[in-house]
Each structure stands twice: as C-alpha cells, then as structure tokens.
Amino acid sequence: MKRIFVNEKWCLGCRLCEYNCAFANKGGANMYLALKNAVIHPNIKVEEKDGITYAVSCRHCSDPICKKSCIAGAIKIENGVVEIDKSKCVGCYTCVLVCPYGALSIGENGVMQKCELCITNGNGTPACVSGCPNNAIVFEER
Amino acid sequence: MKYLIIGNSIASIGVIEGIRHIDKTGEITVVGDEKRHVYSRPLISYLIQGKTDEDRMKYRDDDFYKRNGVNPILGVSAVKIEEKQKKVFLSDGRELSYDVLAIATGASPFIPPIDGYDKVKDKIAFFTLDDAEYLKSKIDKSKRVLIVGAGLIGLKCAECLVGKVKSITVVDHADFVLHSILDNDEAKEVQNVLSKQGINFILSSGIQKFEENTAITENDKIGFDILVMAVGVRPNVSLIKDAGGKVDRGILVDEKCKTSLPDVYACGDCTQYFDISSETEKIMAILPNAYMQGETAGINMAGGTASFDKAIPMNSIGFFGYHIISAGSYDGEESVERGKGYLKKFFVKDGVLKGFILAGDVNRAGIYTRMIRDKIPLADVDFDLIKKEASLICFVKSIRDSSLTKVV
Ligand SMILES: Cc1cc2nc3c(=O)[nH]c(=O)nc-3n(C[C@H](O)[C@H](O)[C@H](O)COP(=O)(O)OP(=O)(O)OC[C@H]3O[C@@H](n4cnc5c(N)ncnc54)[C@H](O)[C@@H]3O)c2cc1C
Numbered sequence: 001m002k003r004i005f006v007n008e009k010w011c012l013g014c015r016l017c018e019y020n021c022a023f024a025n026k027g028g029a030n031m032y033l034a035l036k037n038a039v040i041h042p043n044i045k046v047e048e049k050d051g052i053t054y055a056v057s058c059r060h061c062s063d064p065i066c067k068k069s070c071i072a073g074a075i076k077i078e079n080g081v082v083e084i085d086k087s088k089c090v091g092c093y094t095c096v097l098v099c100p101y102g103a104l105s106i107g108e109n110g111v112m113q114k115c116e117l118c119i120t121n122g123n124g125t126p127a128c129v130s131g132c133p134n135n136a137i138v139f140e141e142r
Numbered sequence: 143m144k145y146l147i148i149g150n151s152i153a154s155i156g157v158i159e160g161i162r163h164i165d166k167t168g169e170i171t172v173v174g175d176e177k178r179h180v181y182s183r184p185l186i187s188y189l190i191q192g193k194t195d196e197d198r199m200k201y202r203d204d205d206f207y208k209r210n211g212v213n214p215i216l217g218v219s220a221v222k223i224e225e226k227q228k229k230v231f232l233s234d235g236r237e238l239s240y241d242v243l244a245i246a247t248g249a250s251p252f253i254p255p256i257d258g259y260d261k262v263k264d265k266i267a268f269f270t271l272d273d274a275e276y277l278k279s280k281i282d283k284s285k286r287v288l289i290v291g292a293g294l295i296g297l298k299c300a301e302c303l304v305g306k307v308k309s310i311t312v313v314d315h316a317d318f319v320l321h322s323i324l325d326n327d328e329a330k331e332v333q334n335v336l337s338k339q340g341i342n343f344i345l346s347s348g349i350q351k352f353e354e355n356t357a358i359t360e361n362d363k364i365g366f367d368i369l370v371m372a373v374g375v376r377p378n379v380s381l382i383k384d385a386g387g388k389v390d391r392g393i394l395v396d397e398k399c400k401t402s403l404p405d406v407y408a409c410g411d412c413t414q415y416f417d418i419s420s421e422t423e424k425i426m427a428i429l430p431n432a433y434m435q436g437e438t439a440g441i442n443m444a445g446g447t448a449s450f451d452k453a454i455p456m457n458s459i460g461f462f463g464y465h466i467i468s469a470g471s472y473d474g475e476e477s478v479e480r481g482k483g484y485l486k487k488f489f490v491k492d493g494v495l496k497g498f499i500l501a502g503d504v505n506r507a508g509i510y511t512r513m514i515r516d517k518i519p520l521a522d523v524d525f526d527l528i529k530k531e532a533s534l535i536c537f538v539k540s541i542r543d544s545s546l547t548k549v550v
Contacts, residue, residue: 048535049524054535059546065430068434069430071182071184071429072182073202088194090194092459096507097507098430101508
C-alpha cells in the first residue's frame, strides 16, 4: 500500500502542504476564496526547529493504536487506510491521547479529523504530495 | 479449536479479533449476560446528551458476529468454570466445553454499605446501557439528582444531566474531584467548569445514611429524587477465584494475558496487571487496555505470539469542551508549564518521562504517551521544548526517521 513519507533534507518549510490539505478537505473551486482570512485546520503539520523542517501526517500504521483505543469503535481500516467514521465519533480525544505521531486533531462539529490520504474527500491523490514544490513529501510503497 | 469467551464487551471483541488474525475457522462462542449487541459503555453519557444513539453506540457493525463466525449466547451468564473437565456452566443450565477459554467479565459498580440505601426508590449505578435507559426514563425538569462519587463516571453523569433536571449535586469523600487521575490544581479547574453549569459540589464529605429521599452527611441534609452511585468499580473475578485461579483485587494475568489456570486467559477490566510506568501490578480499568489485552489474549489463544507489555494507566476526559489528558504515574520530579487556559505537568524519574497531566491544551498528547510507553531516554529529547509543545522534532534524528521514513 502507498503511504506518505517525508524527507526533511528537502523540505523548505513553506507550509504549502498545510494549505493544500486544508483546501482539499474544505472543497470549493478557489483556494483563495476558501482560505483567505480563515484559520486553517490541516491534517498535516510542518514542524520546525534549528533550521530543520518537515511535515507530519497520519502514518497509516499497519497496527494502529488509535483504532484499538477508540472508545466509540469509530476508527476503521479500509484497504489499509485508517479512517474515522464521523457519525460515530463523539470527540472524546482518546485517539489524541494515544497517537504516537500527534496525527489527529479536533475538527468541525466536535469530531476528530485526520489524514485519510485524500480518499474520503474525493480528491483522489494526496494534495500535500502533489502540491509540494520540492518533492519533500512523497506517496509511495515502502 | 474450540474457543469460549465469557463477557461480551470491549475485551471480548479484542479476543475475537485477535483469534481471527491467526485462526480463520476455529469455533468461537461468546457468552454475555447483557442481552444486547456489543456497545460502547463509555458512550452512555453521550447518549443522554443526545450526541449519539443506540445504533451508533454499537461498538462493531450488526454483522460482526456473523462475519467472524461467532456464536453469541446473550442474556445468559456463566456461573462456574470446571477447569479439569474444560467446561463452563451457564445460568440456564447449559454446559459448554472449550479447548481454550477467555474471561472478559469486566467490572461491576461498587456499592458501599450505607444505612437506608435499600429503601431509596430511584437509584442506579451509571454503568450500563440499561442504567442509561432507566435514568433517561426517570429524569425531567422537576428532578433533583444526587451523585455519590466525583470520579470519572460520576462527573460524566453530572455533565450529561445539565439542563435536563432541576438540580445536580455531587458528593465525594475526597477534597477534590477526579481524585484518582488529577492533582488539586487541574481538579479545581474541572470543578469550576462544572460549577459554572450549575452543578453543586459537596466535597470532603461522606454520606452517613439515607432517610428515604434525603442523604445525611456530617454537615448537610441533601434532598434528592434520583440517586446515582458512582463511587468505584470492582473487577468481576469470581469465576476464576472459585475455580482456584490466582486473584488479588483483579484476576492476575501475565503479559500474554494468561491466568494461573491452564488454557484460561483473562483480559479487560476484570484483570490486574503490570503498569510499566509505576512498575507495579494495578487495576487499570480503561477501554484501550481492555481491547489491547483482549487482542493479545486472542492471538495467544489461537497459537500466535503476542504480549501486552506496555500497559500504563491513561485517560482522556472532557467536560463542556474543557479537555484533560493524563497518563502514566505521577512519580518523580515534577515540572509545570502554565499558560493562558492551560496547565501541563510532567513527572520524570530515572531519565525517562513517567507521567503527565495536560489540562486545557491537550494537542498531540500521544507524543508524550509514547515517551512513557517506549521509555524514550530524555537524553534523546529536547525536553524543555517538548514540554511547551508536543512535536516529533524534539526527538533525535534516528527516532524521527524511524517515525517518518518507514512503514510503522
Ligand atoms: C460511564 C462510563 C464511562 C467510561 N468512560 C471511559 C472513558 O472515557 N475512557 C476509557 O478508557 N474507559 C471508560 N470507561 C471504562 C470502560 O467502559 C471499560 O474499561 C471497558 O468497558 C472495559 O471493557 P471489558 O470488556 O473489560 O468489560 P465490560 O465493558 O465491563 O464488559 C464486561 C461484560 O461481561 C459481562 N459479564 C460479566 N460477568 C459475566 C458472566 N459471568 N457471564 C456472562 N457475562 C458476564 C458484563 O455484563 C459485561 O457486559 C467508562 C465506563 C463507564 C461505565
């Protein structure tokens, strides 16, 4: 299965991935109109320290602890992709308590959100990857 | 292979899924005394709040048992294990034989002996879906609710009743709320949040007796219409104890989830097991551990190899949007990060993070949980920075690379 990987050597820290992610998950025809002046809640986050930068999103673990820990049974794996059933999630943050990568956060309507590889949002391919100007984020089998 | 599981909740589902990782065809029978499809217990307060419903509370889809080839026997309880004959006796007189058995009987609410309790008419422990339905049927704007116990269950019950009853009073012996998971500072904040919603607290106070619809404490008389007892839970150990297996407060299991009886496993809230953060055997009655123990038991029962050897206590709890996450043991040197609207406490011993409490800002808390579970040496962490903001960049490159450049 293809997953997202990052290469910290090539990351410019431009945060385009955060914008592309937020836009892909928000929808709409125009990124400017969708995100201008909006506080964005992307599922990928750029971390930065001492000149090193890279982006972190869900690792789509082969044996995810978030799924085992979800008190609502709202996290499932579809063809290897870790997904949240938003109708079942009650926003209890137990997944935030256990995710070793800090990849889940609270979204709209009090339910959790995470990277679903742009499959559930209909985008098709991960927007963070296709928009990365320096191939610091790739989508591949490893 | 003939598998038998007693209990039909979270740990039991873990066992079934664990078995099916390894053995796709063995015969699995589940005995559960609640006559219901498996549901998530922690959601009962969300049900009363209207944030979920009975359908969405199902912990697994309707076709779960069928898809996994499980024969569920529901509404019946197991009363005795005959370990020499490898049989379990049920309350309806049936006998079931097994090759390997899992006990996933969970815990029951503890009701302390208090004078006059028997005569209280409308009383529940806030524990099962039946309890929630009963409570739902009893509440209206004229009812005064008294909750005994300011722990997780008592406070979740209080939260879900706000706006639905005339008054809510919470009584506890302890001098601050959530005594088992918080320190005084964060507890005060939680109490504030709940007080603002009109919930009354009577702390450092115990109920001496009930006189019909009045609770008598040292200093107060509290009138009520509905009583909720939420003082604590006790593991259901009797099946193993009566069969001669080792129990303490919970059923004793090792990291493979084996009991002291041959071919008998146990998992979930009925067990007592090793907490790697305090290095002691403990009861850690939480859902994630129940599932993970169950899965571990299932894999081992089916002949695979698995260990649940990173157990720690951990909790995520929120009230009216104010969230608290805590994990591990509050042992060692304490350091505190305070800011507007948040408080973070960390406990360090022997060069590793042992525990933490985050209140108000819980972002990416799992990065701290990982430090405890994986015993990441603080020498490999920029600890001053990570205390302010949980991020992977505070780890040395080798840890970052193993997280971000490989399949995990
Ligand atoms: C209101 C509430 C809120 C909670 N909130 C949280 C939370 O936010 N986070 C968290 O981590 N945990 C929470 N918990 C705890 C969580 O529900 C438990 O850790 C979890 O349900 C344990 O699962 P289990 O399968 O071990 O046991 P249980 O869920 O207790 O299930 C055991 C089952 O076995 C059945 N049984 C017992 N004896 C027999 C017998 N002899 N024969 C047949 N069947 C039997 C019982 O009836 C029950 O159905 C909460 C609990 C409650 C009540």
